[in-house]
Amino acid sequence: MVNIGVSFPPKVTHICCIGAGYVGGPTSAVMAAQCPDIRFTVADTDSARIAAWNSSNLPVYEKGLDDLVKMQRSVNLFFTTDVDSAIRQAEMILIAVNTPTKTRGVGSGKAADLRNVEMCVRRIATVAETDKVVVERSTVPCGTGQMVAGILDEFAKPGVQFHVLSNPEFMSEGSAIANLLHPDRVIIGAHGTSQWAQGLLRAVYEQWVPRDRILTMDLWSAELSKLAANAMLAQRISSINAISAVCEAAGASVKSVADGVGSDRRIGRDFLDASVGFGGSCFHKDVASLVWLSQSLNLPEVAEYWSQVLAMNSFQISRFARTVSQTVVGGLEDKRIACLGFAYKSGTGDSRNTPAAEVCRYLLDEGAHLAVYDPKVPDQHIRDRMEELGCDLSQVSVCASAEEAADGAQAVVVLTAWKQFLALDWEIVYGSMAKPAYVFDGQLMLEPETMRRLGYHFYQIGHPRSP
Ligand SMILES: NC(=O)c1ccc[n+]([C@@H]2O[C@H](COP(=O)([O-])OP(=O)(O)OC[C@H]3O[C@@H](n4cnc5c(N)ncnc54)[C@H](O)[C@@H]3O)[C@@H](O)[C@H]2O)c1
Numbered sequence: 001m002v003n004i005g006v007s008f009p010p011k012v013t014h015i016c017c018i019g020a021g022y023v024g025g026p027t028s029a030v031m032a033a034q035c036p037d038i039r040f041t042v043a044d045t046d047s048a049r050i051a052a053w054n055s056s057n058l059p060v061y062e063k064g065l066d067d068l069v070k071m072q073r074s075v076n077l078f079f080t081t082d083v084d085s086a087i088r089q090a091e092m093i094l095i096a097v098n099t100p101t102k103t104r105g106v107g108s109g110k111a112a113d114l115r116n117v118e119m120c121v122r123r124i125a126t127v128a129e130t131d132k133v134v135v136e137r138s139t140v141p142c143g144t145g146q147m148v149a150g151i152l153d154e155f156a157k158p159g160v161q162f163h164v165l166s167n168p169e170f171m172s173e174g175s176a177i178a179n180l181l182h183p184d185r186v187i188i189g190a191h192g193t194s195q196w197a198q199g200l201l202r203a204v205y206e207q208w209v210p211r212d213r214i215l216t217m218d219l220w221s222a223e224l225s226k227l228a229a230n231a232m233l234a235q236r237i238s239s240i241n242a243i244s245a246v247c248e249a250a251g252a253s254v255k256s257v258a259d260g261v262g263s264d265r266r267i268g269r270d271f272l273d274a275s276v277g278f279g280g281s282c283f284h285k286d287v288a289s290l291v292w293l294s295q296s297l298n299l300p301e302v303a304e305y306w307s308q309v310l311a312m313n314s315f316q317i318s319r320f321a322r323t324v325s326q327t328v329v330g331g332l333e334d335k336r337i338a339c340l341g342f343a344y345k346s347g348t349g350d351s352r353n354t355p356a357a358e359v360c361r362y363l364l365d366e367g368a369h370l371a372v373y374d375p376k377v378p379d380q381h382i383r384d385r386m387e388e389l390g391c392d393l394s395q396v397s398v399c400a401s402a403e404e405a406a407d408g409a410q411a412v413v414v415l416t417a418w419k420q421f422l423a424l425d426w427e428i429v430y431g432s433m434a435k436p437a438y439v440f441d442g443q444l445m446l447e448p449e450t451m452r453r454l455g456y457h458f459y460q461i462g463h464p465r466s467p
Contacts, residue, residue: 009091011037011200011203012038012091012092012133012200012201012203012204013037013038013039013091014038014039014041014089014090014091014092015028015031015038015039015040015041015090015091015092015093015094015204016040016041016042016043016086016087016089016090016092016093016094017040017041017042017043017093017094017096017137018043018044018083018086018087018093018094018095018096018097018120018124019042019044019095019096019097019098019116019120019137019138020042020043020044020046020049020050020053020059020079021044021049021060021096021097021098022060022173022176022281022350023096023137023138023169023171024042024044024094024096024097024137025042025053025058025059025060025065025069026060026062026065026171026176026177026180027094027096027137027169027171027180028040028042028077028094029065029068029069029072029077030068030177030180030181031204032072032075032076032077033068033071033072034181034207034208035076035204035207035208036075036076037076038076038204039076039078040072040076040077040078041078041079041080041086041089041090042077042078042079042080043079043080043081043082043083043086043087044079044081044083045081045083046081047081050079050080050081053069053079054073054079060349060350061348061349061376062173062174062176062177062347062348063174063175063177063178063347064177064178065176065177068177083123084123084127087123087124087127087128087132088127088128088129088130090132091130091131091132091133092132092133092135092200092201092204093124093132093133093134093135094135094137094167095117095120095121095134095135095136095137095138096137096138096169097116097117097120097138098116098138098281099112099113099114099116099117099138099139099140099285100112100113100281100285101113101284101285101288101289107292109288110288110289110291110292110295111141111288111289111292112139112140112141112285112289112292114140114144114147116138117136117138117140117144117148118147118151121134121147121148121151121152122151122155124152124162125151125152125154125155125156125162126155126157128156128157128160128162129157129160130160131160131161131162131163132160132162132163133162133163133165133194133197133200133201134148134152134162134163134164134165135164135165135166135167135201136148136164136165136166136167136168136223137167137168137169139168139169139226139227139230139282139285139286139289140166140223141223141227141289141292141293142220142223142224142227142293143220143223144223145164145166145189145191145219145220145223148164149162149164152164163190163193163194163196163197164190164191164194164219165188165189165190165194165197165198165201165219166187166188166189166190166219166222166223167186167187167188167189167201167222168187168222168223168225168226169226170183170184170185170187170226170229171183173280173345173347173348173350174345174346174347174348175347181208183209183213184213185213185214185215186205186209186213186214186215187215187216187217187222187225187226188201188202188205188214188215188216188217188222189216189217189218189219189220189221189222189223189225190216190218190219191218191219194219198216202214202216226286227286227289227290227293228290230282230283230286230287231286231287231290231306231309233271233283234278234283234284234286234287234309234310234313235306235309236271236272237271237275237277237278237283237313238278238308238309238310238312238313238316239312240254240258240271240272240273240274241274241275241277241312241313241316242312243257243258243274243462244274244316244461244462245315245316245319245462247462247463248461248462248463248464248465251464252464253462253463253464254274254444254461254462254463255274255444255462255463257462258272258273258274273444274444274461274462275316275355275417275442275443275444275461276316276317276320276355276356276359276415276442276443276461277313277314277316277317277320277355277358278313278344278355279344279345279352279353279354279355279356280344280345280350280352280353280354281350281352281353284310284313284353285353287306287307287309287310288310290306291303291306291307291310294306313355316355317355317358317359318358318362320359320440320442320461321358321359321362321363322362323440323459324337324359324363324411324413324438324440324459325362325363325366325368327438327440327457327459327465328410328411328438329436331366331367332363332366332367332368332410333366333367333368334367334368334369335367335368335369335409335410335411335434336368336369336370336371336408336409336410336434337363337368337369337370337371337409337410337411337412337413338370338371338372338373338399338402338405338406338409338411338412338413339356339359339360339363339370339371339372339373339405339413339415340373340374340402340405340406340412340413340414340415340416340418340421341356341373341374341414341415341416341417341418341421341443342354342356342357342372342373342374342377342381342382342385342415342416343356343374343376343377343416343418344356344416345416345417346416346417346418346419348376349374349376349377349378349381350377351374351377351381351382351385352385354385354415354416355415355442356374356415356416357385357386357388357389357391358389359413359415359442360372360386360389360391360396361386361389361390361391363413364386364391364392364395364396368395369395369396369397370395370396370397371397371399371404371405371406371407371409372396372397372398372399372405373398373399373400373401373402373404373405374416374418375418375420379398382396382398383396383398402420402421402424402429403424403428403429403432406429406432406433407432407433408432408433408434409433409434409437410433410434410436410437410438411437411438411439411440412429412433412437412438412439412440413439413440413442414439414440414441414442414443414445414446415442415443416443417443417444417445421445421446422445422446426439426446426450426451426454426456427454430454430455430456436457437455437456437457438456438457438458438459439451439456439457439458439459440459440460441458441459441460441461442461443461444460444461444462444463446458446460448460448463
C-alpha cells in the first residue's frame with residue numbers, strides 16, 4: 001500500500017516553474033512576493049530569455065512587473081537555464097510552457113501542439129530523484145492530465161511518485177499583475193490519489209487569495225474550465241463585433257447598443273467593446289482547441305458553433321481593412337498609411353496573433369506604404385510578425401512616434417487602444433497629413449465630433465460613416 005504524500009514536507013518550500021514566458025515570469029514573481037518562505041526557480045531552455053529576466057530589460061512588459069522582479073530577484077526568485085537542477089530541488093513543479101496550435105498532421109490548425117508539455121514531463125520523470133507534485137499551468141485540452149500521468153509513470157525512477165494537478169492560469173495580459181494579486185478565482189483540479197496534493201497547492205494560494213475564491217474540482221473539469229472561459233470571452237467579442245457590422249449598415253452606434261445591452265445585470269458591460277478583433281496567443285488557439293476537442297468527441301454541431309467565433313473574428317479584421325481601402329479616395333496604391341498600435345491590445349508589448357498584422361498585410365496588398373508605430377512592441381517583432389504573414393517589408397517603416405508615422409500620411413489607422421493616442425494633438429497631426437486626411441478608428445477611442453470638426457474624414461467601427 002502506497003503512503004500518499006508521506007515523503008512531502010507539510011508545507012512546500014521550493015517551487016520550480018518551467019517556462020519563463022508571459023505566464024511563467026509574472027506568476028512566479030507575484031507568488032514569490034506573496035510567499036516569502038518559498039523559493040521560486042523559473043527555468044527555461046531559452047538562454048536569451050533567461051538572460052533578459054536576469055537583466056534590467058525584462059522580456060515581458062506588464063505594469064508593475066519590473067518593480068516586483070527587482071524586489072524578489074536573488075531573494076526568493078531565481079531565473080535559470082539549468083532546468084534539471086531546478087526540477088531536482090523543487091517539491092512542486094509548475095509547467096508553464098507554450099502550447100501553440102499544431103501546424104501539421106492530424107488536427108493541423110486546430111489541435112494544441114503538446115510537444116513542449118511532453119518534453120517537460122519526460123524531463124521531470126527522468127531527472128526527479130524524489131516525489132514531486134506536477135502542476136499543469138499551460139492551457140491544455142481536457143484529458144491531457146492522463147498523458148502527463150502516463151509519461152511520469154513510464155519514466156519514473158524506482159520508488160519516485162508523482163501527483164498531477166491542473167491549475168490553469170486566467171490572468172489577462174495588460175493587467176497581469178493586478179489579476180494575479182486579486183484573481184476572480186483559482187482553480188485546482190486533481191484526480192484520485194493526487195487529491196491530497198490539492199491541499200498543498202491551496203495552502204500556497206491561501207497566503208494571499210481569499211479561501212472562497214479557490215475552487216477545487218476534478219482534473220478534467222479544471223482543464224476544460226480554462227478552454228471554456230477563453231472560448232466564452234472570445235465569443236463575447238465576436239458577438240459585439242457582429243453587432244458592430246449591423247450598426248454600421250443600419251446607422252446605429254455600437255457603443256450605445258453595448259451600454260443598452262450591458263446594463264442588464266445578467267449580461268454585464270465588460271468585454272462588450274467592439275474592435276478590429278481579438279488576437280494574442282490564447283483566444284484563437286484555445287477556441288480552435290475546443291473545436292478540435294468537440295470534433296474528437298464526435299460533437300460536430302458543437303465544433304461548428306465554436307468555429308463561428310473564429311470566423312466572425314476573421315470577418316471583422318478583413319471588414320475593417322476593406323473599409324480603409326474602399327474609403328480612401330482613389331485607393332491605397334502608393335499612399336502612406338500610418339498604423340498606430342501593433343500590440344494585440346494595450347498594456348502589453350505582445351504582438352502574437354495581433355489583428356494589426358492582418359490589417360497591415362491587407363493594406364500592403366492594396367499597394368500602401370505603411371508607417372507603423374507602437375509604444376511597446378519592439379521594432380523587430382513588428383517586422384517578424386509581418387514577415388510571418390508573407391508581407392513585403394520594403395514597403396514598411398517602423399517609426400519612433402505616432403507623429404512621425406502620421407507625417408505625410410493619407411490616413412491614420414488606429415489598431416491598438418493605447419491611451420497616448422487619445423492625448424495626441426490631432427490638430428497638429430491633421431496639419432502634417434496629406435489631404436483629404438482620413439482616420440479609421442478600429443478601437444473606438446476617438447471622439448467623432450471633434451475629429452470631424454478638425455477636418456478629418458472619420459470612420460469608427462460600429463458607427464455611422466463620416467457625412
Ligand atoms: N499569455 C497569456 O496571457 C496566457 C494566459 C493564460 C494562460 N496562458 C497559457 O500559458 C502557457 C504559456 O503561455 P506564455 O504566453 O507564457 O508562453 P510563452 O511562449 O511566452 O513562454 C513559454 C516559455 O516556455 C519555454 N519552453 C518551451 N518548452 C520548454 C521546455 N521543454 N523546457 C523549458 N522551457 C520550455 C519557452 O522557451 C518559452 O520561454 C500557454 O499554454 C498559454 O496558452 C497564457
